[in-house]
Amino acid sequence: MNRERPYSKAIARLREAGLRPTRQRLALAKLLFESGNRHISAELLHGEARRAGIRVSLATVYNTLHQFTAAGLMNEIVVDPTRSYFDTNTAEHHHFYFVETGRLEDIPDGGVGPMELPEPPPGTTIKRVDVVIRLDGNDS
């Protein structure tokens, strides 16, 4: 790890994904990927970026999240009809959703036991299996 070039990892990640490492992509990548798994909406990420002094428009945040998702760096999670969430954890895993606060949390590995899946209808293939456990009650 090269401590003199704090962006080298992010740059490499973007290059591998075929994305030009621009100022705003780098800054967003740093926010997204360098503090563990994150579940975040475009609006929230935009706010966080501005607070961190990064000049970036909301439109660019949306574009960037979709580009990262298309490149396989993130996944989009659908749990709330009014807002899109993006997840930096691209491994197969499932979620707790705190209905009252709108917060998403990973279910620790092995939390949902292996399940028997049905045969997909003819002509189709399973792309992804999402399990969402909706929770009532106080967020932690």
Next chain:
Amino acid sequence: MNRERPYSKAIARLREAGLRPTRQRLALAKLLFESGNRHISAELLHGEARRAGIRVSLATVYNTLHQFTAAGLMNEIVVDPTRSYFDTNTAEHHHFYFVETGRLEDIPDGGVGPMELPEPPPGTTIKRVDVVIRLDGNDS
């Protein structure tokens, strides 16, 4: 079953739910509940109602779907960030989602084997578990 009063069942259903059986609620209830399990968006239901000669506004369709959901007659399913779907089947069950066409289909009972669920975080209780199997490929 009283064949001379085709609305009696729908009227009873609404009354039990504490909803005044108005013209449009009755008509929508008939469309929704009298042809098996349905997965439908507000926009689609509105179109169907108009084609059936029912005069109802899109706003009322939205309101009605939410009232039916609050009354426990339906469930809202979240699979598509751009549209809300409502399901007339209120029993615990899971879904196939045809990504390319946006169609939802029930997974037959027993299709998803019983699964081991994690302990909900302290202070919370499980409200619902949703399993969505996203499918690529041709819709049937």
Next chain:
DNA sequence: GTGATTGCAAATCTTTTGCACTAAA
């Protein structure tokens, strides 16, 4: 009659798009 319900249009909110400008290679 009187209070709940409806329709319409306007408002709101999230997300996308068009296009001139800027920056990366």
Next chain:
DNA sequence: TTTAGTGCAAAAGATTTGCAATCAC
């Protein structure tokens, strides 16, 4: 340079809301 990426403001959708008119009881 040359082309991809960005910002802004406007557009596009989906959904909600305010309020006068209408309907169920």
